[in-house]
Amino acid sequence: MPQIIQTNPKILGGMPTIAGTRIPVARIMALYVQGYKVGDFRRDYPYLKISKKDLLTIFKYYTNQLAKG
Secondary structure: OOEEOOOOOHHHOOOOOOOOOOEEEEHHHHHHEEEOOHHHHHHHHOOOOOOHHHHHHHHHHHHHHHHHH
16 A cells, blocks of 8 residues: 555544545545646645645555455
8 A cells, every 4th residue: 555545444434545634535536536736735735745646646546446346
């Protein structure tokens, strides 16, 4: 699992989240698909330190999970 993503049964029932937050990976993906860019994430989630590389890592992780299941 990439470092940017964590799962913890005590946080959102173990749903994959952005490390150090309670933001679900699925939420980031939904916003990304709607056209959010890195700047949009920084504006709406100023505490979220995310880069374009992180977004690509999250996207790859998410699509791999969809393919498995």
